[in-house]
Amino acid sequence: MKLGIAGTGKVVEQFLPVLAELPEVQVTAINSTPKSVDKAIAFQKQYGIDQVYSDYTQFLTEADIDTVYVAVINNLHFPFAKEALLHGKHVICEKPFTMSQKELIELERLSIDYDLVLAEAVTGQFVENYGKIRELLQLLGDIKLIECNFSKYSSKYDSFTAGNVLPAFDIKNGGGALMDLNSSNIHFVVGLIGKPKKVTYYPNIENAIDTSGVLIMDYGYTKAVCMASKDSTGENGATIQGTKGTIRVNSATNRVTSFDIWTNDGYRDHFELNTCEHKMGAEFKIFANWIDHEDTMYAEEHLAQSLTVMEILDMAIADSNLIEEPFWEPKLTF
Template sequence: MKLGIAGTGKVVAEFLPLVAELEHIEVTAINSTPRSAHIAKELQASYGIEEVYSNYIQFLEEADIDTVYVAVINNLHYDFVKDALQHGKHVICEKPFTMSHKELLDLEQLALDYDLVLAEAIPNQFLANYEKIIELLPQLGEIKLIECSFCKYSSRYDALLAGNVLPAFDAKSGGGALMDLNIYNIHFVLGLMGCPNEVNYFPNLEKGIDTSGVLVLGYENAKAVCTASKASNKPNRSIIQGTKGTIVVNGSTGRIEFFDFMLNDGTTAHYALNVHPHKLYAEFSTIASWIDEDDTTYAEEHLAHSLTVMDVVDRAIQSAGLATGPFSEQKIF
């Protein structure tokens, strides 16, 4: 895979040191805004990237790339992904995929029309520990309750309180606790349980944005409670409770570094199966194999899951009455 990166933010800086260990991925170009061109050049020098661009269309037309990693502000995902697909490029897009279910449906159709891989960069769906949880789930009996938490005090929260609204806390930019942190919890639950019958979001709003909130997903005989906060810290933990046993994940749903399996009959097991300590390794190595082998089957299954997630996000926003004001920019209707 010859990969071009759109963006120069924190996640890009986190990804690039990993590339040397991803034998099927070569980063050949990076695109930035003109304002961030100096950062792109620093990354070029540090990681041997061949070309640097500050014009996205020029990047798509001229760079020696077959795949684009879209890592820009959330509200720009749709346009960046659409342009890349229309230029015949496979796309790996940072979470949240888009600002609405409708936007992702449009992109899915483009990917099908152009016979291209379109995938969301959401780490937990590719981790060996998560795959093992799915495998063990039937042994828990009938699932009754799932609790997920992802709370992490944001370095940008103080700026929000001071009146400086940065993208991480700007609804028009796709910021807030639901889109940034609870999205991991939603992926975690839906990958186990599928689409819920009921979705209700209870946000704590400050300056027009959900700095924290609780999302309740209702199934026929089960409930999932997903808590996320960018305004506080806590030891993150997820618990899956069934009639015959329990799974406990200590840590965030983004990493799932290990988990404990406990049955009512006294059976216990501890699992730490992830093949690499870097949370992005599994997703990029897997998606690269889809592209290199021209295998769209798994990519389409992954995209179907992402579509369900975006449907739940839409329903969560609507349930909280956030489809007006700044959140109206999320194009739900």
């Protein structure tokens, strides 16, 4: 996979050393805003990236890439991903995928028309521990309750409460606890038991943004409670309770570093199966396999799950009246 990166933010800084250790991925180009070119050049020198661009259209047209990783601000995911697809590039996009399911449906249609992979980088979905949980779920009997907590005090929260408008705390930039953190919890649940019948969201709102909140997904036979917070720190993890046993995940759902299982018949076990030290390693190996070997079936399954998650996010926002208009058109000049 010849990867071009759109963006120079914190996530890019985190995963570039990971990609340097993966023979499956070759980072050949990076695109930045004009004001961030110096940072892109620093990445180029440190990681041996061939080309640096500050014009996105030129990047898509000229760079020696087959895949674009979209690592820009959340509300620009859609236009950046759309432009990449229109230029015949596979797309890997940070979560949340888009600002609405409507946008993601449009991207899905383009990926089908152009026969391209379109994938959301949801780290916890690709680690070995999560796959094992899916395998062992049948041992728990009828699933009754799922509880997820992803809470961490944001380094930007104090600045936000002091009156500064920051993308991480701006709903129209895709900020807030629901989109930023709870989306990982939703993926965790949907990947196990599918789409709920009803969604209710109870946000704690400060200055028109949800700094924390509780999402309840009702499946009829199962209730899932997803908590996320950027204004406080909690005990991150997840618990799956069934009529015959329980699984406890010992980390936030974006990592799934280990888990324990115990059943009513006395079976107990502890699992730490993840083979990549960094949470993003596993997903890039899988993405490279999808793209290099045209393994589209699993890519399509993952995209279908992302569409369900975006629908749930839409429902949660509408239920809580978090924004007045569910859709808007992001303005971007390439």
